[in-house]
Amino acid sequence: MPDIVIAFFALGLLAGWVKSDLKVPQSIYETLSILLMLTLGVKGGMALHGHSASINLGALALIASLGVLTPLALYPLLTQVIKLKQADAISIAAHYGSVSAGTFAVVIAMADHLGWQLAPETTLYLVLLELPAIIIMLWLxxxxLARAANDRKQGDSKQYKDTAQISNGSIWHEALTSRGVVLLLGGVIIGWAYGPQGLADITPVLLGGFKTLLALFLLEMGLSTAKVCRPLPWQHWRLMLFAAIAPFVLSWLGIGVGLLLGLPAGSILVLATLSASGSYIAAPAAIKAAIPEANIGLAMLAALGITFPINVLIGLPLYHSWIQALIHG
Incomplete structure (x- = not known):
């Protein structure tokens, strides 16, 4: 049987498809997402407590480079094969170069369920992979725009200047001060500084309730997925096909890097799953602010409507079996 939290996602998905009146109030969802991100950060920080000296900064830099190389590699595919407009191709590349915090929470729970070892710095993978893709694609x-304005030598230069001002003034601020990053990094720092003993008073509530938080969060994700996919825009069949196939290809980037770095099995599973995921929280906010002409609905359809459920329902068991076969033969 799959982990119990997956059943809650399936319940939400089913309820959404049959048009049930079930819904998670927005205020409850906001609270769940805040607690979930904070809990993940604290868990990661506690794992780092007393192990800071063993962190391999070179390995973390290589992992972060995936967030730069992946979207740059996807962009020509999205323009030439998937036939997306420039703004939408940049948007989708940024979403798939970035990663899914919800998927991260699920794979962490799965690694714990399997008893697979995690490197102390595993929580940092989420932060390292969430930001670079967004920033590099907005700069692209x-x-x-600058090249187009220079070629035409006319009014487009004003558009470029306006966009440049938006990018210079807000890209880094949007990326580094977003709720998810603040909660994750803040939680990591708190967990690292205080350790298990210092956090003993809140551990039973915050960490003991992690799976309950995740189950309720996934219930809402199931409802949201059904809403995004109803009805399916079949005119974008190329993008939907990309969203269905990409996870299984991109997961091998994470597996390859994980094996190259000699990471423990649990960390390889996390890295593979993150590589296979698409952002539906951080990237939409940043792209919508900086590239208003991009169709965020397409990105949500792909990342949340298709890739997220494929990863949760099919991908995770498959990545687990691949890694197990590679490590144990």
Whole structure:
């Protein structure tokens, strides 16, 4: 049987498809997401407590580079094969170069359930992979606008200047001060500084209730997924096909890097799953602010409507079996 939290996602998905009146109030969802991100950060920080000296900064830099290389590699595919407009191709590449915090929570729970070892710095993978893709693709958008304006030598230069101002003034701020990053990094720092003993008073409530928080969060994700996918826009069949296939290809980037770095099995599973995921929280907010002409609905359809359920329902068991076969033969 799959982990119990997956059943709650399936329940939400079913309820959404049959148009049930079941819904998670927005205020409850906001609270759940805050607690979930904070709990993940604290768990990661507690794992780092007393192990800071053993962190391999070179390995973390290589992992972070996936967030730069992945979207740059996807962009020409999205423009030439998937036939997306420039703004939408940049948007989708940024979403798939970035990662899913919800998927991260699920794979962490799965690794714990399997008893697979996690490196102390595993929580940092989420932060390292969430930001670079968004930033590099917004800068690519600026560069493409500048080149187009230079070629035409006319009014597009004003559009470029406006976009450049938005990018310079807000890209880094949006990326580094987003709720997820603040909660994750803050939780990591608190967990690292206080350790298990210092956090003993809140551990039973915050960490003991992790799976309950995740189950309720996934119930809402199931409802949201059904809403995004109803009805399916079949005119975008190329993008939907990409969203269905990409996780199984991108997961091998994480597996390859994990094996190259000699990471423990649990960390390889986390890295593979993150590589296979698409952002539906951080990236939409940043892209919508900086590239208003991009269709965020397409990104949500792909990342949340298709890739997220594929990863949760099919991908995770498959990545687990691949890694197990590679490590244990």
């Amino acid at each position: 958008h600026r560069w493409l």
